[in-house]
Amino acid sequence: MNTEALASFVKIAELRSLSSAAKLYGLPKSTLSLRIKQLETDLNVELFERSGRNLVLTEAGQMLLKHARQILQSCDAARAAVTELSDDVAGTLRIGATGEFGTAFYAQMLIAFRKLYPNVEIELTFFSPNVLYAAESFDTLDAVVSWDEGNDEGETLSTATFSLFASRSYIERAGMPKTPADLAEHQGIVYRTPGGLQNWRLQKGSAQESILPRSSLIANDYWTVKYFAVAGEGIAYLPRFFTAIECERGHLVPLLENWESAERRVSIRLTRPHAPSRKMAAFMDVCRRYFSPGFEFTGPRYYVEAIYDPNQPDEGKTR
Structure with a gap:
C-alpha cells in the first residue's frame, strides 16, 4: 500500500475536502484524486461519499483512517530512528495546542526553534481542549x-x-474605574470559553472578585477581544504578555492597578515521554530557554495597531 496515498487520504479525511487539502498542502487536486482512486482500487471499496460540499468517510473509510494513522506514525518513527543516527536534528515535529494565543505565543516559540534547527519540519495544529486530549488526536502528536x-x-x-x-x-468617554465595584457602570468585551462566558477573576492581596460585566460584544477569540478593546468598545480581560506592545504604544491602558488574576499555568506534555527523540529533546531545550529570564525574541511579533483614532476620524482609516 502506497504511503503517499495513505498520507493524502488522511489529509482529505481530516479536512473533509479534496480542494481544502490541495490548497493547505500545496498539492494538485488531480494528484490527490488519483491517489484516492488508487487506494479504492487496491482495496476494492469506496472511501468517501459526498454530503453537500463535504466529503464524508464511508464505514470502510473510517476503518482505514484508524489504521492509516498508525501506519504513518510507524513510518515516521522508523524515519526518526534512522535520523537519530546522524548528527543533524531533523524530521517532523507535530505539536498540538489550544489556540488561544497562536501567533503571539506558540508561533513565536516555534520560530525561535526553527532558527536553531531549520531541518525540522513543523506541523502545528490547534484543537479545542476536549478534542486535544482525545486519544485519536493525542496519539498522532509529539x-x-x-x-x-x-x-x-x-x-x-x-x-x-x-x-x-x-x-x-x-476611558475618556466612560471614565476610569477606581475599584472593582465601578466596573458595574462599564461595558465589557467578554470571552466565551467552551464552557461558557469567562468571568473576570481578580485578586489583590486577600481580596478577591469574580465579575461578569454587561456586554454587547462576545467572542471566542482573544485577538478579536483585544481588537474591540483597542477600537474603544469596552474593557477587556487579557493576559499581560498579550497586551504588552499595545500598552507600550499607547493603544491600551491597564486598569485597576495591582488587581489581576491568579497565575495560569502554561504546560507542555510529551505524548511519548519515555522515549524522547533528538528533535523532541532539542525542542524542549528551546522551549525552556524561550521562557527563561533574559531571553530576547528576535522574530516577527503580532499586535493590534491603531492607525485610526475614533476621536479624530479624519486622520486615517483602520486596517
Whole structure:
C-alpha cells in the first residue's frame, strides 16, 4: 500500500475536502484524486461519499483512517530512528495546542526553534481542549502545549496573569474605574470559553472578585477581544504578555492597578515521554530557554495597531 496515498487520504479525511487539502498542502487536486482512486482500487471499496460540499468517510473509510494513522506514525518513527543516527536534528515535529494565543505565543516559540534547527519540519495544529486530549488526536502528536486550569500534568513552561485593559478613547468617554465595584457602570468585551462566558477573576492581596460585566460584544477569540478593546468598545480581560506592545504604544491602558488574576499555568506534555527523540529533546531545550529570564525574541511579533483614532476620524482609516 502506497504511503503517499495513505498520507493524502488522511489529509482529505481530516479536512473533509479534496480542494481544502490541495490548497493547505500545496498539492494538485488531480494528484490527490488519483491517489484516492488508487487506494479504492487496491482495496476494492469506496472511501468517501459526498454530503453537500463535504466529503464524508464511508464505514470502510473510517476503518482505514484508524489504521492509516498508525501506519504513518510507524513510518515516521522508523524515519526518526534512522535520523537519530546522524548528527543533524531533523524530521517532523507535530505539536498540538489550544489556540488561544497562536501567533503571539506558540508561533513565536516555534520560530525561535526553527532558527536553531531549520531541518525540522513543523506541523502545528490547534484543537479545542476536549478534542486535544482525545486519544485519536493525542496519539498522532509529539507534544501538546496548553493553558491548563487545575491540571498538573506535564512540565510547566511559564505562567501568566490576566488584567483589565481599555483604550484611551474608551476611558475618556466612560471614565476610569477606581475599584472593582465601578466596573458595574462599564461595558465589557467578554470571552466565551467552551464552557461558557469567562468571568473576570481578580485578586489583590486577600481580596478577591469574580465579575461578569454587561456586554454587547462576545467572542471566542482573544485577538478579536483585544481588537474591540483597542477600537474603544469596552474593557477587556487579557493576559499581560498579550497586551504588552499595545500598552507600550499607547493603544491600551491597564486598569485597576495591582488587581489581576491568579497565575495560569502554561504546560507542555510529551505524548511519548519515555522515549524522547533528538528533535523532541532539542525542542524542549528551546522551549525552556524561550521562557527563561533574559531571553530576547528576535522574530516577527503580532499586535493590534491603531492607525485610526475614533476621536479624530479624519486622520486615517483602520486596517
